[in-house]
Amino acid sequence: MVSDIEKRIHEGMPGYIEALKRLVRIPSISFDNFDQKYVLDSAEAVKAMFTEAGYTNVQFLLPPSGRPTVYAESLTSPENPTILLYAHHDVQPPMREHLWDTKPFEPEIRGDRIYGRGTSDDKAGIITHVAACEQVRKALGDKGPNLKFIIEGEEESGSAGFAEILAKNAELLKCDAVIIADLGNFAKGTPSITTTLRGMSAVNVTVKSAKAPLHSGSWSGPIPDPGQALCRMISALTDKDGNIAIPHFEDGIVKPTPEELESYGSLGYSEETFRKEGGVLDCVKLNVPGDKILETLWRRPSIVVTAMEVGSRTNAGNVLQDSAYARIGIRLAPGMDADACTQMLVEFLQQSVPNGLECSITAEDGANPFTTDIAHPFFKKMSEAMAEAYGQPTKFIGCGASIPGAELFRSTLGDIPILMTGLEDPECAAHGENESLYLPDFEHGIVAEALFFASLT
Ligand SMILES: [Zn+2]
Known part of the structure; x- marks a missing residue:
C-alpha cells in the first residue's frame, strides 16, 4: 500500500x-x-x-x-x-x-x-x-x-x-x-x-543628560556624553565573545540532549558554508569555533543592538548631544522565559547607567x-x-x-x-x-x- x-x-x-x-x-x-x-x-x-x-x-x-x-x-x-x-x-x-x-x-x-x-x-x-x-x-x-x-x-x-x-x-x-x-x-x-x-524580546533604551543639544566646544568635558554612556551600558551586557554577563539570565536553559547534538554534528555544517551564506567578511573572527555554530544559533541566547541613534549622520557636527537611543534585541534559548529575561535585561541596564543620566526603557512584547x-x-x-x-x-x-x-x-x-x-x-x-x-x-x-x-x- x-x-x-x-x-x-x-x-x-x-x-x-x-x-x-x-x-x-x-x-x-x-x-x-x-x-x-x-x-x-x-x-x-x-x-x-x-x-x-x-x-x-x-x-x-x-x-x-x-x-x-x-x-x-x-x-x-x-x-x-x-x-x-x-x-x-x-x-x-x-x-x-x-x-x-x-x-x-x-x-x-x-x-x-x-x-x-x-x-x-x-x-x-x-x-x-x-x-x-x-x-x-x-x-x-x-x-x-x-x-x-x-x-x-x-x-x-x-x-x-x-x-x-x-x-x-x-x-x-x-x-x-x-x-x-x-x-x-x-x-x-x-x-x-x-x-x-528560539524566543525573542526587545527593549528600547534612551539616556538623557541635558534639555537640548549643546555646542561641544562650550559645554563638553564637564557634562557626561550620552552616546558614550549608552555604549558603556551596552558593552557591559556581554564579554568580547558575546557571552551574556547578566546574572541568572541563562538559569533556565534546557541543554541539548546527546541525541540532538549528534544530529547537529551529522549535518556536516562548516564554518566556510556559514560565512558564505551569511556574507561574513573574511577578516571577521566568529564568537565561537566552527563546530559550535549550530548549537549557538539554536540553543544559546544572544543579544544584539538592532538600532542606535546619537544625533544623526546627515546633521553631524560639533555637538554635545542631549540624548542617545538604542534598540536592544535578545534571542532566547529553549528553557528561558521571555518575560523574566526581559525584566532582567531592563534591571541590568538601569543599574549600569553612568553619572545618574536619566534613563527610560520600554519593553516590546516577547515570544517564548x-x-x-x-x-x-x-x-x-x-x-x-x-x-x-x-x-x-x-x-x-x-x-x-x-x-x-x-x-x-x-x-x-x-x-x-x-x-x-x-x-x-x-x-x-x-x-x-x-x-x-x-x-x-x-x-x-x-x-x-x-x-x-x-x-x-
Ligand atoms: Zn511561514
Missing part, C-alpha cells in the same frame, strides 16, 4: 502544482497598508478547496482583525488518533519588486523550482496537507486518522489574534498531535524535523522559546516516514527564529507532540525576493506526510 500511495501522489503532482499556483496568484499580504481584500480571497480559495474535497465543518475562525483562519475536518472514528494540521495562507510583501526575475504573484517554474511569493512560505504547506490527506482518505477510508485543518490568515503580520482563536476553539481543535508545516529542511533533499525554536520532547513515538514515525519519502536519513534540527504559534498550541491544547516540518530550504528566499520552492521536495514532503498518516493505523 505504501508504494501505492507514493505512486498516486506522483501521478497527482501536476494537479497539486496547479493548486499551489492558484493560491500563489492571490497576493494575500496580511499587513494593514496592503489591500486586505486579497487575504479574504485566499481564505475563500482555501475554504473552497476543502468544501470541494468533501471536508466537513468547513468554516472561518475570525480574529479581531477579520483576517480569516480556515478550519475544516475529516473525522473517521473516535478510536483513531486526531492530527491537527497547521499552515498559513497569508504572505509577506514582495519587498523590492524590481529585484524579482518574474512577477511575485505570477508563479513560474524554472528548472526544478517554482518561483513566486508564498511558494515555500507557506502555501506549499497548505497543499502538502491537502494532498497528503486526499491520498490517505482514499487509501485508508475510515481506518485513517481524524484530520483537522487550521490554516491561519495573519501569521506573517504577527499572529495577533491566534491565541484568541485557539482559546475560543480549544474543544473543536482537540487533537493528539499538531503538524506545523511552516519550517523547512536543513538542505534540499535532507528531510528535517525542527525540534526547538519552544522545545519539544522527541521521545514521543510520533517523532519516530514521522522521522521514518520522511526518510522513506526522501530516501535520506531524517535530521532533527533547531531554528534560531521564533514561531509563537508552536508554544500557543501546547499551552492551549495540552502537552501533545508538535511536529514541525516544512519545505523551505537554504535557497528558497522566503521573505526575500525570488522566493521559490524545490519541486522534488514538494513531492517528498507530501509523500512523507501521507506515510506518517498511514503509519498511525
Whole structure:
C-alpha cells in the first residue's frame, strides 16, 4: 500500500502544482497598508478547496482583525488518533519588486523550482496537507486518522489574534498531535524535523543628560556624553565573545540532549558554508569555533543592538548631544522565559547607567522559546516516514527564529507532540525576493506526510 500511495501522489503532482499556483496568484499580504481584500480571497480559495474535497465543518475562525483562519475536518472514528494540521495562507510583501526575475504573484517554474511569493512560505504547506490527506482518505477510508485543518490568515503580520482563536476553539481543535508545516529542511533533499525554536524580546533604551543639544566646544568635558554612556551600558551586557554577563539570565536553559547534538554534528555544517551564506567578511573572527555554530544559533541566547541613534549622520557636527537611543534585541534559548529575561535585561541596564543620566526603557512584547520532547513515538514515525519519502536519513534540527504559534498550541491544547516540518530550504528566499520552492521536495514532503498518516493505523 505504501508504494501505492507514493505512486498516486506522483501521478497527482501536476494537479497539486496547479493548486499551489492558484493560491500563489492571490497576493494575500496580511499587513494593514496592503489591500486586505486579497487575504479574504485566499481564505475563500482555501475554504473552497476543502468544501470541494468533501471536508466537513468547513468554516472561518475570525480574529479581531477579520483576517480569516480556515478550519475544516475529516473525522473517521473516535478510536483513531486526531492530527491537527497547521499552515498559513497569508504572505509577506514582495519587498523590492524590481529585484524579482518574474512577477511575485505570477508563479513560474524554472528548472526544478517554482518561483513566486508564498511558494515555500507557506502555501506549499497548505497543499502538502491537502494532498497528503486526499491520498490517505482514499487509501485508508475510515481506518485513517481524524484530520483537522487550521490554516491561519495573519501569521506573517504577527499572529495577533491566534491565541484568541485557539482559546475560543480549544474543544473543536482537540487533537493528539499538531503538524506545523511552516519550517523547512536543513538542505534540499535532507528531510528535517525542527525540534526547538528560539524566543525573542526587545527593549528600547534612551539616556538623557541635558534639555537640548549643546555646542561641544562650550559645554563638553564637564557634562557626561550620552552616546558614550549608552555604549558603556551596552558593552557591559556581554564579554568580547558575546557571552551574556547578566546574572541568572541563562538559569533556565534546557541543554541539548546527546541525541540532538549528534544530529547537529551529522549535518556536516562548516564554518566556510556559514560565512558564505551569511556574507561574513573574511577578516571577521566568529564568537565561537566552527563546530559550535549550530548549537549557538539554536540553543544559546544572544543579544544584539538592532538600532542606535546619537544625533544623526546627515546633521553631524560639533555637538554635545542631549540624548542617545538604542534598540536592544535578545534571542532566547529553549528553557528561558521571555518575560523574566526581559525584566532582567531592563534591571541590568538601569543599574549600569553612568553619572545618574536619566534613563527610560520600554519593553516590546516577547515570544517564548519552544522545545519539544522527541521521545514521543510520533517523532519516530514521522522521522521514518520522511526518510522513506526522501530516501535520506531524517535530521532533527533547531531554528534560531521564533514561531509563537508552536508554544500557543501546547499551552492551549495540552502537552501533545508538535511536529514541525516544512519545505523551505537554504535557497528558497522566503521573505526575500525570488522566493521559490524545490519541486522534488514538494513531492517528498507530501509523500512523507501521507506515510506518517498511514503509519498511525
Ligand atoms: Zn511561514
